[in-house]
Amino acid sequence: MSELVQLGAPHDRPRPPRADELNLRFSEQGIHELEALKTHYPDLKSCILPGLWIAQREYGGFLDGAAIAEVAHRLNRSYAEVEGVATFYTMYNTAHKPGKHKLELCTCLSCHLCGSYRLRDYIKSKLGISHGETTEDGLFTMEEVECLDACDRAPLMQVGDQYYGPLDEAKLDALIDQLRNTEGSTVVKMADEIVQVHLRDVERHK
Protein backbone atom coordinates (compact mmCIF):
# COMPACT_ATOMS: atom_id res chain seq x y z
CA MET A 1 0.00 0.00 0.00
CA SER A 2 1.03 3.53 -0.60
CA GLU A 3 2.93 5.53 1.92
CA LEU A 4 0.88 6.94 4.74
CA VAL A 5 0.36 10.68 4.81
CA GLN A 6 2.39 12.11 7.62
CA LEU A 7 2.49 15.51 9.26
CA GLY A 8 4.98 14.86 12.00
CA ALA A 9 8.47 14.84 10.53
CA PRO A 10 10.81 11.97 11.43
CA HIS A 11 14.13 13.23 12.64
CA ASP A 12 17.27 12.40 14.54
CA ARG A 13 17.59 13.97 17.92
CA PRO A 14 20.57 16.23 18.51
CA ARG A 15 23.27 15.04 20.89
CA PRO A 16 22.99 16.75 24.25
CA PRO A 17 26.06 18.74 25.21
CA ARG A 18 28.30 17.26 27.91
CA ALA A 19 28.42 19.11 31.20
CA ASP A 20 31.74 20.74 30.32
CA GLU A 21 30.34 21.85 26.98
CA LEU A 22 27.43 23.71 28.53
CA ASN A 23 27.43 27.23 27.17
CA LEU A 24 24.73 29.38 28.70
CA ARG A 25 23.40 31.89 26.22
CA PHE A 26 20.27 33.38 27.77
CA SER A 27 20.37 37.16 27.63
CA GLU A 28 19.89 39.32 30.69
CA GLN A 29 16.29 39.78 29.55
CA GLY A 30 15.73 36.05 29.26
CA ILE A 31 17.12 35.44 32.74
CA HIS A 32 14.95 38.21 34.17
CA GLU A 33 11.84 36.78 32.50
CA LEU A 34 12.53 33.27 33.72
CA GLU A 35 12.94 34.56 37.28
CA ALA A 36 9.59 36.37 37.02
CA LEU A 37 7.92 33.23 35.66
CA LYS A 38 9.21 31.17 38.58
CA THR A 39 6.93 33.21 40.87
CA HIS A 40 3.88 32.09 38.85
CA TYR A 41 4.12 28.43 39.82
CA PRO A 42 4.78 26.50 43.00
CA ASP A 43 7.59 24.46 41.43
CA LEU A 44 10.31 24.72 38.80
CA LYS A 45 8.99 21.89 36.65
CA SER A 46 5.99 23.99 35.70
CA CYS A 47 8.37 26.55 34.19
CA ILE A 48 9.53 24.10 31.52
CA LEU A 49 7.00 25.18 28.89
CA PRO A 50 7.48 28.94 29.30
CA GLY A 51 11.22 28.33 29.72
CA LEU A 52 11.27 26.59 26.35
CA TRP A 53 9.50 29.58 24.80
CA ILE A 54 12.23 31.85 26.14
CA ALA A 55 14.84 29.45 24.77
CA GLN A 56 13.14 29.31 21.37
CA ARG A 57 13.49 33.08 21.16
CA GLU A 58 17.02 33.21 22.55
CA TYR A 59 18.29 30.49 20.23
CA GLY A 60 16.88 32.03 17.04
CA GLY A 61 13.74 29.96 16.72
CA PHE A 62 15.29 26.51 17.06
CA LEU A 63 15.57 24.30 20.13
CA ASP A 64 18.79 22.41 19.51
CA GLY A 65 20.56 20.31 22.13
CA ALA A 66 22.26 23.34 23.65
CA ALA A 67 18.95 25.18 24.05
CA ILE A 68 17.28 22.25 25.76
CA ALA A 69 20.33 21.75 27.97
CA GLU A 70 20.22 25.37 29.06
CA VAL A 71 16.53 25.19 30.01
CA ALA A 72 17.21 21.96 31.92
CA HIS A 73 20.17 23.55 33.69
CA ARG A 74 18.33 26.72 34.67
CA LEU A 75 15.32 24.82 35.99
CA ASN A 76 17.33 22.06 37.64
CA ARG A 77 15.65 19.33 35.58
CA SER A 78 17.24 16.55 33.54
CA TYR A 79 17.99 16.98 29.87
CA ALA A 80 15.86 13.95 29.01
CA GLU A 81 12.84 15.35 30.84
CA VAL A 82 12.99 18.72 29.10
CA GLU A 83 13.64 17.14 25.71
CA GLY A 84 10.69 14.82 26.28
CA VAL A 85 8.44 17.79 26.95
CA ALA A 86 9.78 19.85 24.05
CA THR A 87 9.30 17.12 21.47
CA PHE A 88 5.68 16.50 22.49
CA TYR A 89 4.48 19.91 21.35
CA THR A 90 4.31 20.88 17.71
CA MET A 91 5.09 24.57 18.17
CA TYR A 92 8.55 23.98 19.58
CA ASN A 93 10.97 23.65 16.69
CA THR A 94 12.96 20.60 17.71
CA ALA A 95 13.17 18.72 14.42
CA HIS A 96 14.73 21.17 12.00
CA LYS A 97 15.94 24.72 12.14
CA PRO A 98 13.05 26.58 10.55
CA GLY A 99 13.42 29.31 7.95
CA LYS A 100 13.06 32.95 8.84
CA HIS A 101 9.30 32.68 8.37
CA LYS A 102 7.19 29.63 8.98
CA LEU A 103 4.10 29.33 6.80
CA GLU A 104 1.74 27.27 8.90
CA LEU A 105 -1.11 26.41 6.61
CA CYS A 106 -4.18 24.88 8.19
CA THR A 107 -5.51 21.97 6.15
CA CYS A 108 -7.92 20.73 8.78
CA LEU A 109 -11.65 20.35 8.25
CA SER A 110 -13.08 23.80 7.56
CA CYS A 111 -9.96 24.95 5.73
CA HIS A 112 -10.02 21.72 3.71
CA LEU A 113 -13.66 22.44 2.81
CA CYS A 114 -12.68 25.92 1.69
CA GLY A 115 -9.80 24.83 -0.51
CA SER A 116 -6.63 24.87 1.60
CA TYR A 117 -5.10 21.93 -0.29
CA ARG A 118 -5.22 24.07 -3.41
CA LEU A 119 -3.17 26.67 -1.54
CA ARG A 120 -0.76 24.00 -0.38
CA ASP A 121 -0.16 23.04 -4.00
CA TYR A 122 0.19 26.69 -4.92
CA ILE A 123 2.90 27.20 -2.29
CA LYS A 124 4.67 24.13 -3.63
CA SER A 125 4.64 25.52 -7.16
CA LYS A 126 5.60 29.02 -6.07
CA LEU A 127 8.27 28.33 -3.46
CA GLY A 128 9.06 24.68 -4.17
CA ILE A 129 8.44 23.56 -0.60
CA SER A 130 6.10 20.98 0.90
CA HIS A 131 5.33 20.07 4.49
CA GLY A 132 8.43 20.30 6.66
CA GLU A 133 10.68 21.75 3.95
CA THR A 134 12.58 25.03 3.87
CA THR A 135 13.50 27.12 0.82
CA GLU A 136 17.19 27.11 -0.13
CA ASP A 137 17.59 30.75 0.80
CA GLY A 138 16.38 29.90 4.31
CA LEU A 139 13.52 32.37 4.16
CA PHE A 140 10.46 30.15 4.28
CA THR A 141 9.47 26.90 5.93
CA MET A 142 6.16 25.34 5.02
CA GLU A 143 4.12 23.31 7.46
CA GLU A 144 0.65 21.84 7.23
CA VAL A 145 -0.93 22.24 10.63
CA GLU A 146 -4.08 21.09 12.33
CA CYS A 147 -7.03 23.32 13.17
CA LEU A 148 -6.02 26.86 14.20
CA ASP A 149 -9.56 27.52 15.38
CA ALA A 150 -10.43 30.56 13.33
CA CYS A 151 -12.54 28.61 10.87
CA ASP A 152 -14.64 31.64 9.97
CA ARG A 153 -11.51 32.85 8.18
CA ALA A 154 -10.80 29.62 6.30
CA PRO A 155 -8.61 28.90 4.44
CA LEU A 156 -6.22 30.20 7.00
CA MET A 157 -2.51 30.43 7.65
CA GLN A 158 -0.48 31.41 10.69
CA VAL A 159 2.83 33.19 10.24
CA GLY A 160 4.54 34.19 13.46
CA ASP A 161 2.06 35.77 15.84
CA GLN A 162 -0.48 36.60 13.12
CA TYR A 163 -3.35 34.76 11.45
CA TYR A 164 -4.02 35.44 7.77
CA GLY A 165 -7.31 34.50 6.16
CA PRO A 166 -9.41 33.93 4.24
CA LEU A 167 -6.60 33.43 1.74
CA ASP A 168 -6.50 32.94 -1.99
CA GLU A 169 -3.59 32.83 -4.41
CA ALA A 170 -3.41 36.62 -4.81
CA LYS A 171 -3.46 37.26 -1.08
CA LEU A 172 -0.83 34.59 -0.60
CA ASP A 173 1.39 36.31 -3.20
CA ALA A 174 1.00 39.61 -1.39
CA LEU A 175 1.71 38.03 1.98
CA ILE A 176 4.85 36.32 0.75
CA ASP A 177 6.08 39.61 -0.77
CA GLN A 178 5.37 41.35 2.51
CA LEU A 179 7.30 38.70 4.42
CA ARG A 180 10.28 39.01 2.07
CA ASN A 181 10.47 42.66 3.13
CA THR A 182 10.05 41.90 6.83
CA GLU A 183 13.21 42.59 8.76
CA GLY A 184 13.25 40.13 11.65
CA SER A 185 12.30 36.48 11.90
CA THR A 186 8.59 35.99 12.57
CA VAL A 187 9.47 32.66 14.20
CA VAL A 188 11.52 34.48 16.84
CA LYS A 189 8.89 37.20 17.16
CA MET A 190 6.22 34.63 17.89
CA ALA A 191 8.26 33.10 20.71
CA ASP A 192 8.91 36.57 22.14
CA GLU A 193 5.22 37.51 22.03
CA ILE A 194 4.31 34.29 23.82
CA VAL A 195 6.85 35.01 26.56
CA GLN A 196 5.52 38.56 26.95
CA VAL A 197 1.87 37.57 27.38
CA HIS A 198 2.84 35.39 30.33
CA LEU A 199 4.17 38.43 32.18
CA ARG A 200 2.33 41.26 33.85
CA ASP A 201 3.39 44.76 32.82
CA VAL A 202 5.21 45.18 36.13
CA GLU A 203 7.15 41.97 35.52
CA ARG A 204 8.41 42.79 32.03
CA HIS A 205 12.07 43.44 31.40
CA LYS A 206 12.44 47.18 30.91
Next chain:
Amino acid sequence: MAERKLILEHAHDPAYRTLDGYLAKGGYEALKKALKMERQAIIDEVKTSGLRGRGGAGFPTWIKWNGIPKEKSDKLHYVLCNADEGEPGTFKDKQIMEQTPYLLIEGMTIAGLATQGDRGYIYIRGEFIDAARSLRNAIDQAYAKGYLGKNILGSGRDFDLFIHLGAGSYECGEESALMSSLMGERGMPRLKFPHAPLPTISGLWDSPTLINNVETYACAPFIIKNGGEWYSTLGASTKNSRGTKIFSVSGHVNNPGNFEIEFGTSLKELLEMAGGVKGGKLKACVPGGSSVPIINAEAVDRAIIGYEEMADVKSMVGSGGCMFLNEHTCIVTFIWRTALFYANESCGKCTPCREGTRWMLQILDRIRQGKGQQGDIELLEEVCSQIDGRSFCGLGDAAAWPVQGAIRVFREEFEYFIANGRSIVTSEPSLVMAP
Protein backbone atom coordinates in the same frame (compact mmCIF):
# COMPACT_ATOMS: atom_id res chain seq x y z
CA MET B 1 -35.68 32.35 16.95
CA ALA B 2 -33.10 35.02 16.40
CA GLU B 3 -29.74 35.39 18.08
CA ARG B 4 -29.88 35.92 21.84
CA LYS B 5 -26.73 37.73 22.81
CA LEU B 6 -25.48 37.79 26.37
CA ILE B 7 -21.76 37.14 26.15
CA LEU B 8 -21.39 38.59 22.68
CA GLU B 9 -23.70 41.57 23.15
CA HIS B 10 -20.86 44.10 23.22
CA ALA B 11 -18.26 41.95 21.48
CA HIS B 12 -17.83 44.31 18.55
CA ASP B 13 -17.35 47.38 20.73
CA PRO B 14 -13.58 47.95 21.18
CA ALA B 15 -14.24 49.95 24.36
CA TYR B 16 -15.65 46.81 25.99
CA ARG B 17 -12.10 45.38 25.99
CA THR B 18 -11.00 48.15 28.36
CA LEU B 19 -11.86 48.22 32.04
CA ASP B 20 -13.63 51.59 31.80
CA GLY B 21 -15.70 50.46 28.84
CA TYR B 22 -16.60 47.24 30.60
CA LEU B 23 -17.65 49.10 33.76
CA ALA B 24 -19.75 51.49 31.67
CA LYS B 25 -21.76 48.53 30.38
CA GLY B 26 -22.47 47.17 33.83
CA GLY B 27 -19.30 45.12 34.15
CA TYR B 28 -18.21 43.89 37.59
CA GLU B 29 -21.68 44.43 39.06
CA ALA B 30 -21.87 40.68 39.47
CA LEU B 31 -18.56 40.55 41.34
CA LYS B 32 -19.67 43.34 43.67
CA LYS B 33 -22.86 41.41 44.34
CA ALA B 34 -20.96 38.15 44.83
CA LEU B 35 -18.65 39.79 47.37
CA LYS B 36 -21.68 40.31 49.59
CA MET B 37 -22.98 36.75 49.14
CA GLU B 38 -22.24 33.61 51.10
CA ARG B 39 -20.05 31.18 49.17
CA GLN B 40 -22.77 28.54 49.08
CA ALA B 41 -25.30 31.09 47.83
CA ILE B 42 -23.14 31.73 44.77
CA ILE B 43 -22.96 28.01 44.04
CA ASP B 44 -26.71 27.69 44.57
CA GLU B 45 -27.37 30.41 41.98
CA VAL B 46 -25.25 28.47 39.49
CA LYS B 47 -27.22 25.35 40.38
CA THR B 48 -30.55 27.09 39.86
CA SER B 49 -29.38 28.47 36.53
CA GLY B 50 -29.00 24.96 35.10
CA LEU B 51 -25.65 25.93 33.55
CA ARG B 52 -23.82 23.03 31.93
CA GLY B 53 -20.21 22.93 30.77
CA ARG B 54 -19.73 24.64 27.45
CA GLY B 55 -16.51 22.85 26.51
CA GLY B 56 -18.31 19.91 24.99
CA ALA B 57 -19.29 17.47 27.72
CA GLY B 58 -22.26 19.42 29.12
CA PHE B 59 -21.51 18.44 32.71
CA PRO B 60 -23.55 20.40 35.31
CA THR B 61 -21.27 23.25 36.33
CA TRP B 62 -22.47 23.64 39.91
CA ILE B 63 -21.42 20.08 40.80
CA LYS B 64 -17.81 20.99 40.09
CA TRP B 65 -18.10 24.23 42.05
CA ASN B 66 -19.75 22.41 44.93
CA GLY B 67 -17.10 19.69 44.87
CA ILE B 68 -14.28 21.93 46.07
CA PRO B 69 -13.71 21.25 49.79
CA LYS B 70 -15.58 23.73 51.97
CA GLU B 71 -13.02 23.46 54.74
CA LYS B 72 -9.68 24.73 53.60
CA SER B 73 -6.56 22.76 54.43
CA ASP B 74 -3.04 24.17 54.08
CA LYS B 75 -3.30 23.65 50.31
CA LEU B 76 -4.13 26.44 47.91
CA HIS B 77 -7.31 26.24 45.88
CA TYR B 78 -6.92 26.71 42.13
CA VAL B 79 -9.35 28.05 39.57
CA LEU B 80 -8.34 26.82 36.14
CA CYS B 81 -9.70 27.89 32.80
CA ASN B 82 -9.55 25.56 29.83
CA ALA B 83 -8.83 27.95 26.97
CA ASP B 84 -7.07 25.31 24.89
CA GLU B 85 -9.72 25.57 22.22
CA GLY B 86 -8.64 23.01 19.66
CA GLU B 87 -11.73 21.29 18.37
CA PRO B 88 -11.82 21.67 14.59
CA GLY B 89 -14.67 24.00 13.68
CA THR B 90 -14.80 25.83 17.02
CA PHE B 91 -13.66 29.42 17.52
CA LYS B 92 -15.97 30.80 20.20
CA ASP B 93 -13.47 30.92 23.08
CA LYS B 94 -11.13 32.85 20.82
CA GLN B 95 -13.72 35.56 20.31
CA ILE B 96 -14.62 35.70 24.01
CA MET B 97 -10.97 36.14 25.00
CA GLU B 98 -10.24 38.66 22.29
CA GLN B 99 -13.37 40.78 22.51
CA THR B 100 -14.98 40.21 25.92
CA PRO B 101 -11.97 39.32 28.11
CA TYR B 102 -13.43 40.83 31.27
CA LEU B 103 -16.39 38.44 31.26
CA LEU B 104 -13.92 35.58 31.60
CA ILE B 105 -11.87 37.37 34.24
CA GLU B 106 -14.93 38.37 36.26
CA GLY B 107 -16.38 34.87 35.93
CA MET B 108 -13.18 33.28 37.20
CA THR B 109 -12.97 35.76 40.08
CA ILE B 110 -16.54 34.90 41.09
CA ALA B 111 -15.67 31.19 40.86
CA GLY B 112 -12.70 31.94 43.09
CA LEU B 113 -14.95 33.58 45.66
CA ALA B 114 -17.32 30.61 45.65
CA THR B 115 -14.56 28.02 46.05
CA GLN B 116 -12.05 29.94 48.18
CA GLY B 117 -9.75 30.05 45.17
CA ASP B 118 -6.33 31.60 45.71
CA ARG B 119 -4.91 31.45 42.22
CA GLY B 120 -6.36 31.22 38.78
CA TYR B 121 -4.66 30.02 35.60
CA ILE B 122 -5.91 30.50 32.07
CA TYR B 123 -4.38 27.81 29.88
CA ILE B 124 -4.51 29.16 26.33
CA ARG B 125 -3.40 27.24 23.27
CA GLY B 126 -0.08 28.59 22.02
CA GLU B 127 -1.43 29.69 18.66
CA PHE B 128 -3.93 32.12 20.23
CA ILE B 129 -1.52 35.00 20.73
CA ASP B 130 -4.11 37.68 19.93
CA ALA B 131 -6.45 36.23 22.54
CA ALA B 132 -3.64 36.08 25.10
CA ARG B 133 -2.62 39.69 24.38
CA SER B 134 -6.17 40.90 24.89
CA LEU B 135 -6.46 39.01 28.17
CA ARG B 136 -3.04 40.19 29.29
CA ASN B 137 -4.05 43.79 28.76
CA ALA B 138 -7.34 43.24 30.60
CA ILE B 139 -5.68 41.45 33.53
CA ASP B 140 -3.07 44.19 33.90
CA GLN B 141 -5.81 46.83 34.04
CA ALA B 142 -7.82 44.77 36.52
CA TYR B 143 -4.77 44.49 38.80
CA ALA B 144 -4.14 48.22 38.55
CA LYS B 145 -7.68 49.07 39.61
CA GLY B 146 -7.99 46.52 42.41
CA TYR B 147 -10.21 43.96 40.68
CA LEU B 148 -7.49 41.33 40.97
CA GLY B 149 -4.65 40.70 43.38
CA LYS B 150 -4.63 41.49 47.07
CA ASN B 151 -7.74 42.72 48.85
CA ILE B 152 -10.11 42.82 45.87
CA LEU B 153 -12.23 46.01 45.99
CA GLY B 154 -11.38 46.36 49.68
CA SER B 155 -13.10 43.07 50.55
CA GLY B 156 -10.11 41.43 52.14
CA ARG B 157 -10.26 38.66 49.52
CA ASP B 158 -7.25 37.87 47.33
CA PHE B 159 -7.21 36.33 43.88
CA ASP B 160 -4.27 36.14 41.49
CA LEU B 161 -4.70 35.32 37.83
CA PHE B 162 -1.99 33.97 35.54
CA ILE B 163 -1.83 33.27 31.84
CA HIS B 164 -0.11 30.10 30.65
CA LEU B 165 0.27 29.23 26.99
CA GLY B 166 0.44 25.77 25.52
CA ALA B 167 2.67 24.88 22.62
CA GLY B 168 0.60 23.01 20.08
CA SER B 169 -1.36 19.94 21.17
CA TYR B 170 -5.05 19.11 20.77
CA GLU B 171 -4.85 16.60 23.58
CA CYS B 172 -4.15 19.39 26.10
CA GLY B 173 -7.81 20.39 25.85
CA GLU B 174 -8.60 17.21 27.80
CA GLU B 175 -8.73 18.45 31.38
CA SER B 176 -6.28 16.06 32.98
CA ALA B 177 -3.83 16.43 30.08
CA LEU B 178 -4.19 20.18 30.39
CA MET B 179 -3.16 19.94 34.02
CA SER B 180 -0.19 17.73 33.08
CA SER B 181 0.84 20.34 30.54
CA LEU B 182 0.45 23.24 32.96
CA MET B 183 2.64 21.38 35.42
CA GLY B 184 5.40 21.12 32.84
CA GLU B 185 4.85 17.66 31.42
CA ARG B 186 3.98 16.12 28.10
CA GLY B 187 0.30 16.77 27.52
CA MET B 188 -0.95 13.32 28.39
CA PRO B 189 -4.12 12.47 30.30
CA ARG B 190 -4.09 11.26 33.89
CA LEU B 191 -5.92 8.51 35.65
CA LYS B 192 -9.44 9.58 36.50
CA PHE B 193 -12.16 8.99 39.01
CA PRO B 194 -12.93 6.44 40.43
CA HIS B 195 -9.33 5.25 40.01
CA ALA B 196 -7.96 8.60 41.16
CA PRO B 197 -9.41 11.53 43.10
CA LEU B 198 -11.49 14.10 41.23
CA PRO B 199 -9.62 17.28 40.26
CA THR B 200 -11.83 19.14 42.74
CA ILE B 201 -9.99 17.20 45.45
CA SER B 202 -6.60 16.69 43.84
CA GLY B 203 -5.89 18.52 40.62
CA LEU B 204 -3.07 20.95 40.00
CA TRP B 205 -0.12 20.19 42.27
CA ASP B 206 -2.30 17.78 44.27
CA SER B 207 -4.55 20.64 45.36
CA PRO B 208 -8.29 21.25 44.89
CA THR B 209 -8.80 22.55 41.36
CA LEU B 210 -11.88 23.88 39.66
CA ILE B 211 -11.66 23.57 35.89
CA ASN B 212 -14.18 25.00 33.43
CA ASN B 213 -14.28 26.14 29.83
CA VAL B 214 -13.93 29.82 28.84
CA GLU B 215 -17.57 30.14 27.83
CA THR B 216 -18.75 28.52 31.07
CA TYR B 217 -16.90 31.07 33.20
CA ALA B 218 -18.15 33.87 30.95
CA CYS B 219 -21.74 32.86 31.79
CA ALA B 220 -21.19 33.31 35.53
CA PRO B 221 -21.43 37.14 35.67
CA PHE B 222 -24.87 37.02 34.00
CA ILE B 223 -26.10 34.34 36.38
CA ILE B 224 -24.95 36.19 39.48
CA LYS B 225 -26.10 39.59 38.27
CA ASN B 226 -29.60 38.54 37.13
CA GLY B 227 -30.08 35.45 39.22
CA GLY B 228 -30.06 31.76 38.39
CA GLU B 229 -33.83 31.79 38.11
CA TRP B 230 -33.70 34.32 35.29
CA TYR B 231 -30.94 32.43 33.48
CA SER B 232 -32.92 29.21 33.64
CA THR B 233 -35.79 30.79 31.69
CA LEU B 234 -33.49 30.88 28.67
CA GLY B 235 -33.79 27.67 26.72
CA ALA B 236 -36.77 26.55 28.81
CA SER B 237 -38.32 24.88 25.78
CA THR B 238 -35.62 22.19 25.90
CA LYS B 239 -35.48 19.21 28.18
CA ASN B 240 -32.43 20.09 30.21
CA SER B 241 -30.37 22.78 28.44
CA ARG B 242 -30.48 26.28 29.86
CA GLY B 243 -29.11 29.61 28.80
CA THR B 244 -27.37 30.60 25.62
CA LYS B 245 -24.69 28.82 23.64
CA ILE B 246 -22.26 30.23 21.14
CA PHE B 247 -22.07 28.28 17.92
CA SER B 248 -19.14 28.72 15.56
CA VAL B 249 -20.45 28.26 12.06
CA SER B 250 -18.00 27.55 9.26
CA GLY B 251 -17.56 25.52 6.09
CA HIS B 252 -19.82 26.09 3.10
CA VAL B 253 -21.86 29.01 4.41
CA ASN B 254 -22.13 32.56 3.12
CA ASN B 255 -21.55 34.30 6.42
CA PRO B 256 -19.37 32.22 8.74
CA GLY B 257 -18.91 33.39 12.31
CA ASN B 258 -20.01 33.01 15.91
CA PHE B 259 -23.71 33.11 16.71
CA GLU B 260 -25.02 33.12 20.25
CA ILE B 261 -28.40 31.43 20.44
CA GLU B 262 -30.82 30.29 23.08
CA PHE B 263 -31.11 26.54 23.51
CA GLY B 264 -34.17 25.35 21.66
CA THR B 265 -33.26 27.17 18.48
CA SER B 266 -33.31 24.91 15.44
CA LEU B 267 -30.19 24.01 13.52
CA LYS B 268 -31.89 25.30 10.38
CA GLU B 269 -32.30 28.73 11.98
CA LEU B 270 -28.61 28.69 12.84
CA LEU B 271 -27.82 27.96 9.21
CA GLU B 272 -29.99 30.89 8.14
CA MET B 273 -28.16 33.19 10.57
CA ALA B 274 -24.95 32.17 8.83
CA GLY B 275 -26.39 33.23 5.49
CA GLY B 276 -27.35 29.81 4.20
CA VAL B 277 -25.32 27.28 2.25
CA LYS B 278 -22.72 28.44 -0.24
CA GLY B 279 -21.94 26.86 -3.59
CA GLY B 280 -24.76 24.34 -3.84
CA LYS B 281 -27.38 22.47 -1.88
CA LEU B 282 -26.85 21.36 1.71
CA LYS B 283 -25.52 17.85 2.01
CA ALA B 284 -24.41 17.34 5.59
CA CYS B 285 -23.54 19.02 8.84
CA VAL B 286 -21.13 18.38 11.68
CA PRO B 287 -23.03 20.26 14.37
CA GLY B 288 -20.72 20.34 17.37
CA GLY B 289 -17.08 20.14 16.37
CA SER B 290 -15.16 17.38 14.59
CA SER B 291 -15.77 14.86 17.36
CA VAL B 292 -19.51 14.59 16.94
CA PRO B 293 -21.24 12.36 14.38
CA ILE B 294 -22.07 13.90 11.01
CA ILE B 295 -25.75 14.27 10.07
CA ASN B 296 -27.44 14.64 6.68
CA ALA B 297 -29.57 17.49 5.32
CA GLU B 298 -32.81 15.82 6.34
CA ALA B 299 -31.63 15.66 9.96
CA VAL B 300 -30.52 19.31 9.81
CA ASP B 301 -34.12 20.20 8.96
CA ARG B 302 -35.47 18.72 12.17
CA ALA B 303 -32.59 19.16 14.61
CA ILE B 304 -33.26 21.25 17.70
CA ILE B 305 -30.22 22.55 19.56
CA GLY B 306 -30.10 21.14 23.07
CA TYR B 307 -27.92 18.59 24.84
CA GLU B 308 -30.66 15.94 24.88
CA GLU B 309 -32.47 17.13 21.73
CA MET B 310 -29.45 16.60 19.48
CA ALA B 311 -29.47 12.92 20.41
CA ASP B 312 -32.73 12.68 18.45
CA VAL B 313 -30.68 13.13 15.27
CA LYS B 314 -27.89 10.91 16.68
CA SER B 315 -25.45 13.75 17.19
CA MET B 316 -24.36 16.17 19.92
CA VAL B 317 -24.03 19.83 20.86
CA GLY B 318 -20.35 19.27 21.60
CA SER B 319 -18.30 22.44 21.72
CA GLY B 320 -20.52 24.20 19.19
CA GLY B 321 -18.21 24.00 16.17
CA CYS B 322 -20.80 23.71 13.46
CA MET B 323 -19.60 22.92 9.93
CA PHE B 324 -21.96 22.80 6.99
CA LEU B 325 -21.03 20.80 3.88
CA ASN B 326 -22.52 21.39 0.44
CA GLU B 327 -23.40 18.81 -2.19
CA HIS B 328 -19.96 18.90 -3.81
CA THR B 329 -18.28 17.53 -0.70
CA CYS B 330 -16.97 13.99 -0.82
CA ILE B 331 -17.82 12.55 2.59
CA VAL B 332 -15.12 9.87 2.32
CA THR B 333 -12.45 12.53 1.80
CA PHE B 334 -13.87 14.65 4.60
CA ILE B 335 -13.84 11.74 7.02
CA TRP B 336 -10.34 10.81 5.87
CA ARG B 337 -9.27 14.33 6.86
CA THR B 338 -11.01 13.94 10.21
CA ALA B 339 -9.19 10.64 10.79
CA LEU B 340 -5.89 12.27 9.85
CA PHE B 341 -6.51 14.91 12.50
CA TYR B 342 -7.05 12.35 15.25
CA ALA B 343 -4.13 10.20 14.16
CA ASN B 344 -1.92 13.28 14.34
CA GLU B 345 -3.25 14.44 17.66
CA SER B 346 -3.44 11.15 19.54
CA CYS B 347 -0.95 11.60 22.35
CA GLY B 348 0.23 8.00 22.14
CA LYS B 349 -0.40 7.05 25.74
CA CYS B 350 -2.89 4.24 25.24
CA THR B 351 -2.93 1.54 22.60
CA PRO B 352 -6.57 1.66 21.43
CA CYS B 353 -6.26 5.30 20.47
CA ARG B 354 -2.64 5.40 19.31
CA GLU B 355 -2.98 2.32 17.09
CA GLY B 356 -6.68 2.60 16.33
CA THR B 357 -6.55 6.14 14.97
CA ARG B 358 -3.63 5.10 12.77
CA TRP B 359 -5.43 2.05 11.44
CA MET B 360 -8.54 4.05 10.69
CA LEU B 361 -6.41 6.51 8.79
CA GLN B 362 -4.64 3.78 6.85
CA ILE B 363 -7.90 2.16 5.79
CA LEU B 364 -9.50 5.49 4.84
CA ASP B 365 -6.31 6.50 3.04
CA ARG B 366 -6.37 3.47 0.80
CA ILE B 367 -10.08 3.91 0.08
CA ARG B 368 -9.43 7.55 -0.81
CA GLN B 369 -6.67 6.53 -3.18
CA GLY B 370 -8.98 4.14 -5.00
CA LYS B 371 -7.39 1.04 -3.47
CA GLY B 372 -10.17 0.16 -1.06
CA GLN B 373 -10.96 -3.49 -0.54
CA GLN B 374 -14.22 -5.33 0.03
CA GLY B 375 -14.68 -5.59 3.76
CA ASP B 376 -12.98 -2.27 4.51
CA ILE B 377 -16.19 -0.75 5.86
CA GLU B 378 -16.67 -3.65 8.25
CA LEU B 379 -13.01 -3.38 9.21
CA LEU B 380 -13.46 0.32 9.97
CA GLU B 381 -16.49 -0.45 12.08
CA GLU B 382 -14.52 -3.10 13.92
CA VAL B 383 -11.62 -0.74 14.63
CA CYS B 384 -14.06 1.95 15.81
CA SER B 385 -15.73 -0.45 18.19
CA GLN B 386 -12.32 -1.39 19.59
CA ILE B 387 -11.50 2.26 20.33
CA ASP B 388 -14.88 3.53 21.51
CA GLY B 389 -15.11 3.19 25.27
CA ARG B 390 -11.69 1.56 25.52
CA SER B 391 -9.30 4.47 25.26
CA PHE B 392 -7.67 6.13 28.27
CA CYS B 393 -9.33 9.49 27.64
CA GLY B 394 -12.08 10.89 25.45
CA LEU B 395 -9.89 11.51 22.42
CA GLY B 396 -10.25 7.92 21.28
CA ASP B 397 -14.04 8.04 21.52
CA ALA B 398 -14.04 11.35 19.70
CA ALA B 399 -11.98 9.79 16.91
CA ALA B 400 -14.33 6.85 16.52
CA TRP B 401 -17.66 8.69 16.57
CA PRO B 402 -17.28 10.69 13.33
CA VAL B 403 -16.24 7.57 11.41
CA GLN B 404 -19.08 5.52 12.88
CA GLY B 405 -21.54 8.33 12.19
CA ALA B 406 -20.42 8.80 8.60
CA ILE B 407 -20.69 5.10 7.85
CA ARG B 408 -24.16 5.04 9.39
CA VAL B 409 -25.45 8.04 7.44
CA PHE B 410 -23.44 7.89 4.20
CA ARG B 411 -22.64 4.20 3.86
CA GLU B 412 -23.39 4.17 0.14
CA GLU B 413 -20.65 6.73 -0.48
CA PHE B 414 -18.08 4.43 1.11
CA GLU B 415 -19.41 1.44 -0.80
CA TYR B 416 -19.30 3.35 -4.07
CA PHE B 417 -15.75 4.57 -3.48
CA ILE B 418 -14.53 1.04 -2.73
CA ALA B 419 -16.36 -0.56 -5.64
CA ASN B 420 -15.43 2.06 -8.25
CA GLY B 421 -12.17 3.44 -6.95
CA ARG B 422 -13.47 6.99 -7.09
CA SER B 423 -15.83 9.32 -5.30
CA ILE B 424 -19.58 9.25 -5.80
CA VAL B 425 -19.35 13.04 -6.10
CA THR B 426 -18.87 13.74 -9.78
CA SER B 427 -19.74 17.42 -9.92
CA GLU B 428 -16.84 19.77 -10.28
CA PRO B 429 -15.70 20.38 -6.73
CA SER B 430 -15.54 24.13 -6.85
CA LEU B 431 -14.81 24.53 -3.18
CA VAL B 432 -13.55 21.18 -2.05
CA MET B 433 -10.22 20.18 -3.44
CA ALA B 434 -9.39 16.55 -3.10
CA PRO B 435 -5.81 16.50 -1.83
